[in-house]
Amino acid sequence: MTVDLLKVRAAAQLLRTLLPVPVKGQTSPPVNDGAAPDMEVVSGCVSLTVNKVLFFSGLVGNRNDLKAKAMEEKALEVYDVIRSIRDPEKPNTLEELDVVTEKCVEVQELGEDEFLIIIKFSPTVPHCSLATLIGLCLQVKLQRCLPFKHKLEIYISEGTHSTEEDINKQINDKERVAAAMENPNLREIVEQCVTEPDD
């Protein structure tokens, strides 16, 4: 995102003459999120109010906006991994069956290069064991395929299942997941669902 400093400064000058209340030069404290130097310079000479006006007029990007975009990109990266997982019962992918959608992935920053991924999937059938199985497939594929450091939370989207809480608790219990994956029959089913055709 580029910022035309001259345009911004000119707009700021104009607004200062139009606004009845004197506008101070200092801003809200600079955010240490590694934003580009030109953004910091901008925030250094424009007040909070002016900043907001400029933002709405599309001249200046909001710092939070940048972050939100980065999270969206990460979410897409995650979605790319899960969309092709096959349903345990039907010959379709989870994407085709709307079990997962782009919107069902949320990514939050946990720290330096570490992200919290929250997935809310909608199982096609209310059958308990199938929902747990899909949850298991999501866990396994993401653990194996995500290139960046992450913590994972997988839930059934609210209102799609009668024993939601029970299923959510199981899917997010890593000891239970690990033990389940040591069961040869279960392991085989999961492998069939998560393995890409060209693997």
Place this chain on the structure above:
Amino acid sequence: MKETLSLVQKLSAHPDSRCWFVSWNPSGTLLASCGGDKAIRIWGREGDSWICKSVLQDGHQRTVRKVAWSPCGNYLASASFDATTCIWKKKNNDFESLTVLEGHENEVKCVAWAPSGNLLATCSRDKSVWVWEVDEDDEYECVTVINSHTQDVKHVVWHPTQELLASASYDNNICIYKEEDDDWECRATLTGHTSTVWSLSFDAKGQRLASCSDDRTVKIWMEGSESRQSDVSWKCVCTLSGFHGRTVYDVAWCPLTGALATACGDDGVRVFREDESADPQQPLFSLAAQVTKAHNQDVNCVSWNPKEPGLLASCSDDGEIAIWKFHEED
């Protein structure tokens, strides 16, 4: 005086696998670890560093979840997802499999040796807690099966001085068991945690019990004065919340210093100290030291060395063991 947790050594204990648990032997000279690679490793000191002394393979068909040393230090018990508990006997510098305890319907989550040395407790996803008796001929016999939990039992621990057993479960509760007239029964159920209770630890004298949970808190429980022979009452006297970013998988009370260590799913290892000026009935704990990125992944276990004050071992999903020194720095 500032307290710190400094790294002594990192060991690549269970490569390409998870390290689930670490346990020091009673003399503090050996550290046993176990993991997703189905093996148990014994670590010992050689000069200034810790090295692998032996690898116990082929004892189990699946993940080895926990290991426990007998009070005399000559035996090691291992609990596995293969539904068995293996008893190993120390022979020279190695261990050989003595016997395999079967009976649980599915994964054994924990094994613990009573301080007396002739009782063993195991617990499982089958919701039960088993108590085993061992005689002088190394013969093991199950004396009781207790079904007090409604879900997966994650951990069992013996009281340091009394013949009392505590268990932690996926059902969010803690059960306290006592024997009366040859009958082991649940004498008290401790409720309060809002999610799975992963681990338990008694303090040196057994007056307090620490528990940790998926609800991201650590709770301290004390035996109430209304406790009688068979009527046991414990209440929660302190809750540590806001310190852990994710599930707290393990808690360990140091028998030498009274410091409380925790293993967390946010990759951190933390040590808490009790406020000496606080009312013993309402203890206060403060964070004395922490390493927020102690490991690259979830920390599964913390264990204090029983002889060397401040020496702490931890292990992680990344397969590594870390040895720490908790000390005061000027």
